[in-house]
Amino acid sequence: MKIEIKDLIQDGPKYVLPNISVDSVIFGYHEKELKVLLQRPQGISKWMLPGGYVHRDETIKQAAERVVKNRTGLDRLFLNQFQSFGTPTRTKDSELTPALFAEINQMELDENHWMFDYFVSIGFYSLTEFSKVVPSGEFYLEECTWWNIGDLPSLLYDHQEIIEAALKALRLHIYHYPIGYELLPEKFTLPEIHSLYETILDKTFDSRNFGKKLIATGIIKKLDERRNIGAHRAPFLYVFDMENYNQALENGYALFV
Amino acid sequence: MKIEIKDLIQDGPKYVLPNISVDSVIFGYHEKELKVLLQRPQGISKWMLPGGYVHRDETIKQAAERVVKNRTGLDRLFLNQFQSFGTPTRTKDSELTPALFAEINQMELDENHWMFDYFVSIGFYSLTEFSKVVPSGEFYLEECTWWNIGDLPSLLYDHQEIIEAALKALRLHIYHYPIGYELLPEKFTLPEIHSLYETILDKTFDSRNFGKKLIATGIIKKLDERRNIGAHRAPFLYVFDMENYNQALENGYALFV
Structure with a gap:
């Protein structure tokens, strides 16, 4: 189901679950470097993870897959759910207020708009070979690019914390689940x-x-x-x-x- | 904040986040036995995990702690978030329909009532010494008791799957985080x-x-x-x-x- 952005902003909860979002930490490996894919929306200076809402007819995993595909052009990523984030103020940020969002989208929006309510976000991570993918954001994004894990820009909301938790989960999982098939050439040393x-x-x-x-x-x-x-x-x-x-x-x- | 049950049923989303619940898998260890704490609501034959809603002024973890304390009498449990569950039909169950729920609670309830909408549940698990605790359910529960992990009763919704996922997470975590402080005597062999x-x-x-x-x-x-x-x-x-x-x-x- 394709939802028009105007309908989504005005009547979101008719189409998607209110108060729930999915965020994806997409790690990219290439020749001894580990990066993470971030995007910067129009009109603000902070960066954020690719994320979105859960349609009423899809699972949370399908939502994460759709969001990643739409927002970044990346298809068939292995997404691994690792943690959910829920504190009442986690998406309050002076960088992105309802007023600014309304201005960017050229519409009226009150302070209690559903998009600015308390959101619980379900975090997924993925690991990919970053030299193989060309990230391409959606219309409302100004930039979508890889950042070195050790040198991240200023991040919106609690997205810094989400990235750190994803990295911790990845490092734990690596001792118990194989990695490498998507990251190395077919024959490797x-x-x-x-x-x-x-x-x-x-x-x-x-x-x-x-x-x-x-x-x-x-x-x-x-x-x-x-x-x-x-x-x-x-x-x-x-x-x-x-x-x-x-x-x-x-x-x-x-x-x- | 204490919410009256009638207010909650009628105007839930005013007080709690709609479409989100927390469920807790409380494992109990005692002398070579591993059990899990389950409850059975009035009027139905299936068992379920202690679970509830997230108040608008609390974090998801605080919600899980409050729910476990209220529903079971267990205080200060170490709760570990392990996975969230979200598929559109996960809480559709012929055992507990809106009509039956309305009858039990002696009130009117339509098919689209918020309590029977698509719910994403955030799973937590805990590990405790079961001989030290006396579970005590709330008024609407008929039973609240320990079940052997290898011999579970028929469970409501996807709670069987949630328990299996919790056990898998616990067994992975055990190799990386210490356990035992709450489960063994101070001096042990x-x-x-x-x-x-x-x-x-x-x-x-x-x-x-x-x-x-x-x-x-x-x-x-x-x-x-x-x-x-x-x-x-x-x-x-x-x-x-x-x-x-x-x-x-x-x-x-x-x-x-």
Whole structure:
């Protein structure tokens, strides 16, 4: 169901659940860098997460998927719900008042407008290869771009806190669910997957031990094939064992590195 | 703020957030048994989790705490948010229709009443020593009691799914956050804490190895004191190191057993 923006602003709760939003923290990995996708609406200086409302005929997960796709052009992302945020004042922000919002949208809006009520937001995170995606925001966004996780701009509402919670959840999940399939080339070297884990966890691991432990989980397997990267340097290539990988995604496991 | 039940039913959204509820999965541990606290409202045969609405002046966590305290008599429980549940039909159940609810409460209620709309529920879980607590439900509850986790009754709505998700979350968290302070006597033996982990995880661990790993985390420390449990049997007693325990609660750790 496509809802016109004017109808949404005027009669929102007819189409969407009032007081509930979804926000998505989309992490992007590329060659030892971890970034997060943020957008900046017209007329304000602070940045925010891609987020939106839940239509009355969709699940909260479908809402998150639709919002991410509409707002960023990213399709078929693996979205993982991690935490909900609910404090009465979390979406009060002097940067984005009902009056300013009304001005930007050229309409009348009172102080008690449903969009500025107490909102509980359900947080999802995703992990993607950021060099493969071209973010493209919707009409009302001025910018939509990747930011380094260690160097974020000033964020609207409690979105800084949401990003921190998402990162904490991602780092916990990584020890129990496999990652990497969407982030690495089909055939990769042990140093490549080692860098991926080190970057996301912001830790260093002994490389020999890390490789041994990861192989022991069964999610990757060695090929009888090498990559030539220079004189006398030709590391073996690995691929994910998709049967074990998917089973681990389903049931969890414990990676002790 | 105390809201009268008649006012709540008639004008709910004036006092509470519409379309949002909190549900709590309260696990109880006692001597190798894991149970969950359930309640059965008057007039229906299915059981449900203690749950309720979010007042407009409280956070979602405060709502969960208030609900658990009011409905069960349990105070100061450690509640851990683990997942939110939102599908359009999750609270449609032929066991509890608007008509039946109206009859029980002796009032008129139409099919589109706010209480029977699409609700997103925010799930919390808690872990407590069930022999220490006497559950006591509110007036409209017929029963409120502990059920064995492996032998649950028929549950209302999606509450079976919520319990399974809570258990999965608890079992993941246990490897990264310390448990036991509320569940064991102040001084305990290694076999006692070993049983606690085995019961919650529904797994067996080599006892020597388990003790060694747990001591290595720093959260427990050996006392120069033993408990006499029979001829020639006097295992050493342990206590939690509260400084390390609280730090691990804050920052997480990895227990590899």
